[in-house]
Amino acid sequence: MGFDLAFALSCAPIILGAVGTTLFVAFVSCVGAASIGFLFEMVRRMCGVAGAMSGFAIDFIRSTPVLIWLYFLYFVLPFYGIRLGSMTVGVMGLSLYYSGYLAEVFKAGIDAIPKGQPEAARALSLGRRDTVFYVIAPQMMRNIAAPLGNYFVSILKATPYLAVLAVPEMLGRAFDIASETYRYAEPLVVAGLIFLALALVISYGVKRLERRLLAGGTR
Amino acid sequence: MHAQSDPIVGIQGLHKWFGALHVLNAIDLTVASGTRVVVCGPSGSGKSTLIRCINGLESYQEGALRLAGTTLGLDARGTAAARRQTGMVFQSFNLFPHLTVLSNCTLALRRVAGKSRSEAEDIAMAHLERVRIPEKARSYPGQLSGGQQQRVAIARALCLNPRIMLFDEPTSALDPEMIKEVLDVMVALARDGMTMVCVTHEMGFAREVADQVGFMDGGSILDRAPARAFFRTSGHPRSPLSLETILKH
Amino acid sequence: MSLFDIWLGILKGVGTTAAVTAYGLLFAVPFALVFGVGQYLTVGVARLLVTAIIEFWRSSAVIILLFVFYYALPVFGITLSAWTVSAMVLGLNAGGYASQAVRAGLQALPSGQKEAGAALGLSRSAILLLIELPQALVAMSPTFVNTVIQLVKATALVSLVTLSDMTFRAKEIAQVEYNPVAIYTALLLAFFVVCYPIALAGRWLEARIAAPGSRAGGI
Numbered sequence: 001m002g003f004d005l006a007f008a009l010s011c012a013p014i015i016l017g018a019v020g021t022t023l024f025v026a027f028v029s030c031v032g033a034a035s036i037g038f039l040f041e042m043v044r045r046m047c048g049v050a051g052a053m054s055g056f057a058i059d060f061i062r063s064t065p066v067l068i069w070l071y072f073l074y075f076v077l078p079f080y081g082i083r084l085g086s087m088t089v090g091v092m093g094l095s096l097y098y099s100g101y102l103a104e105v106f107k108a109g110i111d112a113i114p115k116g117q118p119e120a121a122r123a124l125s126l127g128r129r130d131t132v133f134y135v136i137a138p139q140m141m142r143n144i145a146a147p148l149g150n151y152f153v154s155i156l157k158a159t160p161y162l163a164v165l166a167v168p169e170m171l172g173r174a175f176d177i178a179s180e181t182y183r184y185a186e187p188l189v190v191a192g193l194i195f196l197a198l199a200l201v202i203s204y205g206v207k208r209l210e211r212r213l214l215a216g217g218t219r
Numbered sequence: 220m221h222a223q224s225d226p227i228v229g230i231q232g233l234h235k236w237f238g239a240l241h242v243l244n245a246i247d248l249t250v251a252s253g254t255r256v257v258v259c260g261p262s263g264s265g266k267s268t269l270i271r272c273i274n275g276l277e278s279y280q281e282g283a284l285r286l287a288g289t290t291l292g293l294d295a296r297g298t299a300a301a302r303r304q305t306g307m308v309f310q311s312f313n314l315f316p317h318l319t320v321l322s323n324c325t326l327a328l329r330r331v332a333g334k335s336r337s338e339a340e341d342i343a344m345a346h347l348e349r350v351r352i353p354e355k356a357r358s359y360p361g362q363l364s365g366g367q368q369q370r371v372a373i374a375r376a377l378c379l380n381p382r383i384m385l386f387d388e389p390t391s392a393l394d395p396e397m398i399k400e401v402l403d404v405m406v407a408l409a410r411d412g413m414t415m416v417c418v419t420h421e422m423g424f425a426r427e428v429a430d431q432v433g434f435m436d437g438g439s440i441l442d443r444a445p446a447r448a449f450f451r452t453s454g455h456p457r458s459p460l461s462l463e464t465i466l467k468h
Numbered sequence: 469m470s471l472f473d474i475w476l477g478i479l480k481g482v483g484t485t486a487a488v489t490a491y492g493l494l495f496a497v498p499f500a501l502v503f504g505v506g507q508y509l510t511v512g513v514a515r516l517l518v519t520a521i522i523e524f525w526r527s528s529a530v531i532i533l534l535f536v537f538y539y540a541l542p543v544f545g546i547t548l549s550a551w552t553v554s555a556m557v558l559g560l561n562a563g564g565y566a567s568q569a570v571r572a573g574l575q576a577l578p579s580g581q582k583e584a585g586a587a588l589g590l591s592r593s594a595i596l597l598l599i600e601l602p603q604a605l606v607a608m609s610p611t612f613v614n615t616v617i618q619l620v621k622a623t624a625l626v627s628l629v630t631l632s633d634m635t636f637r638a639k640e641i642a643q644v645e646y647n648p649v650a651i652y653t654a655l656l657l658a659f660f661v662v663c664y665p666i667a668l669a670g671r672w673l674e675a676r677i678a679a680p681g682s683r684a685g686g687i
Contacts, residue, residue: 196527
């Protein structure tokens with residue numbers, strides 16, 4: 001009873017059929033995480049209670065596993081009468097969890113801008129809005145592009161967690177095949193290899209993007 | 220409107236503290252239109268802080284500071300108006316790395332002075348030629364040497380047609396072989412009649428263009444004189460020693 | 469069931485969580501050191517091989533990796549306990565990340581250190597063990613702390629391969645008692661209580677490393 005290569009190859013197209021769902025979930029969660037993370041960081045920069053609470057929220061999220069957040073949202077929301085589809089809950093969970101990490105990315109990206117930049121803008125009499133739009137934001141974007149890309153890969157690798165919520169993504173497909181055929185090894189290995197390939201390809205793309213950004217004139 | 224004889228910068232009894240540290244101590248300084256003032260002194264003497272106060276980049280606790288007819292520190296709009304007539308050149312250039320040299324110069328022209336794109340580019344190119352670097356207009360700061368970057372920074376500040384230019388140790392971050400190209404630009408600027416306040420160690424430059432030289436230490440202006448008198452003798456016991464050591468290296 | 473009982477019930481799993489973490493570190497630390505140093509020292513084909521192994525463990529989706537090894541190994545005739553499989557997979561995954569920190573720490577050392585050691589007549593391995601590694605390890609200790617936290621959080625996955633850690637206990641309780649808010653909040657808190665102090669220790673370490681002998685630089 002060994003590894004059936006032919007069977008494994010036949011699993012591949014079935015599992016890949018769900019790659020759209022996987023990528024969609026990853027993309028929406030990434031956007032969600034970036035938005036919430038950005039908000040968290042902006043609030044954290046404010047002084048006072050709100051800032052401290054935001055900082056604590058970030059720390060709390062980062063001290064807990066993503067799987068638990070998925071369980072939490074999946075079971076607690078219906079308790080309060082909020083009934084959402086499992087994919088929605090999954091995206092919410094991933095967005096919430098990774099917002100903690102992306103808040104740190106935004107923090108690092110903004111802190112990396114030399115103090116002299118806003119000073120030069122002030123010396124040129126640029127107003128606050130213009131300074132943010134033309135001087136700060138573009139540099140922040142360049143600073144966060146690579147870390148953001150790397151977190152996209154992390155989020156992509158976390159989408160299989162949604163299988164425990166019965167979301168029809170690639171790992172779920174693999175388990176579907178397994179439960180029908182009672183052969184677990186082949187579909188799981190195929191799913192694993194697909195994710196590995198995706199992760200490596202996208203990571204390579206991010207590295208090239210990073211190299212291009214660094215070459216674009218920062219000494 | 221202000222009379223031509225009104226000094227562009229008028230500082231009286233200025234005091235500034237960083238916590239318990241008294242960084243600026245009873246500073247009096249007047250800069251008349253069309254004159255050059257050079258401020259020198261050892262590190263930590265407060266000279267950078269002083270020039271940053273003139274531009275409103277640092278606040279002060281006591282005294283009066285008038286720039287281009289406005290008292291600074293009262294309200295934001297007044298400060299902004301005064302700043303529009305002031306150009307500042309920083310030790311670390313502070314060019315915007317994500318914009319081309321030309322865009323660095325035209326940004327404020329378009330967003331603050333409201334010029335159209337072609338107008339702004341014409342003005343910018345004229346100033347880039349003035350600092351002898353028009354061919355680099357489409358390059359990015361990261362592709363330029365330190366001396367080239369600083370010249371662009373000077374052009375950028377000049378584009379807004381300021382009444383006074385402030386220089387905060389403009390050559391201190393440059394390799395020795397690039398200092399001359401920047402000083403040449405500054406000397407040409409002085410000969411064209413620009414009012415300038417320079418914080419610098421470059422005594423040769425001071426001797427050539429300064430009308431007034433001030434020596435600062437420990438937050439106070441210890442010695443000041445018209446340039447010729449300053450370089451012949453110095454009243455304060457500290458200054459000759461410092462000048463000697465500066466001139467020797 | 470009172471809140472206290474729920475909390476105690478979940479904590480019954482903390483032994484498993486701790487054990488899997490410790491067992492996992494037995495895989496993570498040696499892997500990180502060996503392969504991190506390996507990537508630093510080797511060139512050419514050898515380096516490609518080392519990098520490939522690191523990337524396999526680092527870039528795979530850890531949940532799939534766990535399932536693959538849990539289900540697929542027996543097919544190849546290798547039977548390991550759920551404990552060993554979990555510890556190995558989670559540990560090597562964490563080790564993959566940590567190996568990058570080891571490599572980066574070694575690469576960040578000024579080359580003058582190696583040169584000074586060579587000038588003193590030390591062998592390559594002596595230079596590595598006596599000069600480079602001690603300095604690099606101190607510099608990357610905060611990253612090791614993060615790896616421990618990462619590992620602790622990853623242990624939540626072992627609940628999916630029948631090990632009774634805190635998450636498994638929580639789900640058990642959830643089957644007899646409908647109180648998702650209490651149960652899953654308690655579970656989040658349990659992880660927080662373990663991971664947050666470690667995170668704070670890491671931050672303290674980071675501050676202590678940065679303070680003395682701050683790099684010269686800045687104008």
